[in-house]
Amino acid sequence: MAEALWGKAALWPGIGVGHFTDLEALTGCTVVLVEEGAVGAVDVRGAAPGTRETDLLQPENTVERVQAVLLTGGSAFGLAAAEGVVRYLAERGRGFPTPGGVVPIVPAAVLYDLGRGRVHRPPDGEAGYRAALASGSEPWEGSVGAGTGAVAGGVKGGVGLAGYALEEGYRVLALAAVNSLGRPFDPRTGRLYGEELLAEEERALLPDRSRYRGRPEDYRYPFLLGQNTTLAVVATDAPLSKAQAKRLAIMAQDGIARAIRPAHTPLDGDLVFALALGEGKGVDPYALLRLGAYAADAVTRAVLRAVLLAEGVPGLPAYRDLVG
Template identity: 45%
Template sequence: MSTRWQPIPIHTIEGFRIGHSTNLDAATGCTVIVAPEGATGGVDVRGGAPASRETDLLRPENTVEVVNAVCLSGGSAFGLEAASGVARELEARGIGLDVGVARVPIVCSSCIFDLAFGSATVRPGVAEGIEATRAALDTEPAPVAEGTVGAGTGATVGKLNGPTTLMKGGLGARARAAGELKIGAISVVNACGNVVDPTTGAAIAGMRAAADSLEIVSMEDAMLAAVEHLAMPLDRTNTTISCIITNARLTKAQATKLAQMAADAYAHTIRPTHTTNDGDTIYVLASGALGDRAFPLDMLGVAATRVLEEAICAGCLSADGIHGAPAFKNLHN
């Protein structure tokens, strides 16, 4: 990335607070990105099997202009309940859309499928959503934990040949600044495919050659070789879900376009990506803390793509192996 764009901690982007709820025993959790003063939102959904809430509100033609939080969660569709906990906690703090008789927090949410990795019966719910929201709002801003934490606790990658040869994915959080302009990404990497370094093509995590091997093999090549006999052992159980945050001011249409552009990061780092078994989703939240200063949308799109690439890689590089699934760290220790 250009030397004008310097790395910064993602928690220093104005207008946002971030918190986790983690259950290592059950290998699941949730992560909340809160915009206490509200943020303009957009979304791009490209996977074939998304589990999501309130994404239609972000369509540019719809009337709700401000988002209060994005909840990324494990637990598949059950995990959408965590967003209700986020909404309850925000309502208790007077945060939400004023509808006269109440304040209704606008909470968007997407989930990964982690039920087959840890516990199939323990999922993030209302209590975990509340816990993550309190962690975001009741503690001093601090560097965001990465790897096997929050919504990334049960994330795995490289699943063509089933659970015996997959590797650990995780949650990554990266940000950059060019002067006062800041942009960051949080990504929960639970992809069907392998994760690679986009600058070198080297594998970071993915499908291993055998259950007792730490050699990562090309999943794309394996899929092409299968031809007529390709079958996913766990259909619709993969998803990379991400949230781009920025202190720039954007319209809903611009935030939507930014999310679409940032989806290139998935293609650059995940192979294969956007399969029928993935629910890939990207949110964008723009706090507008920089006021009315305008920045070229295409430039912001490139910056968002680059920082999301970094977050995706960081999610796997930072992950710890749990429940028998090795991580990148195991390959290099």
């Protein structure tokens, strides 16, 4: 069994989350900080990703530990925000040791939110720096950070945070920034895909859908083509090796597929980063199986929380406004 966690309660010492939110430009970025270092990996399933320093995360490559992961709006322009996170970490002496000093390792991925605000101002280095400075401060979820301008299948997207405490003593969490082409809910019933995984206390977030008027499923989505991507970070305090962290990321991808339909499309850049804060010696296969299974469940719940806690903007309703 495992205990469901969410929001701040899903975090533990050594891992922090910070957001930068620009409401005028309807964009922002989110930083997951692991300043002491964590074994890192990534799994990319969408066909239109925008990334930075993801090659080094492959199990066969040299660098094992990262100090942060950045999720950002702004499409390719938003990758500049990683420079601010690097600066924040360098000021604190965190990074990969080299003869010329430490080099902070900050993999990053982008989602598309261009043209949704009143001005064009993608996240830059200052935005990334301010997101890192904000680590540990509220708000934790909703229309903040990388989810500020996000859209999820025609309703407002956002950021969600969920996790589990396993009976083996390990913890696993997922943070998702949801900007998907696919819908997070069944248009025929208004029910969220995967909502059966929500904990009893989380079900209080569900709106009254008794008056929702269904409509047929439709996969044409002409108004969203090329403007998508769901990004997630899963983290654990288990001592995973780099190859095991990769498997954790692969298994966690199922959480996106349960919560969004369709997922991993030719026009999304869906990916999952994995972070393991343990010493990297590895765990037995059964423990990895359990961690991966709950990581996928945590991603599903994080996606649902992002959609449930998002706030609508003019011309784009939140899920709770549309079906409630």
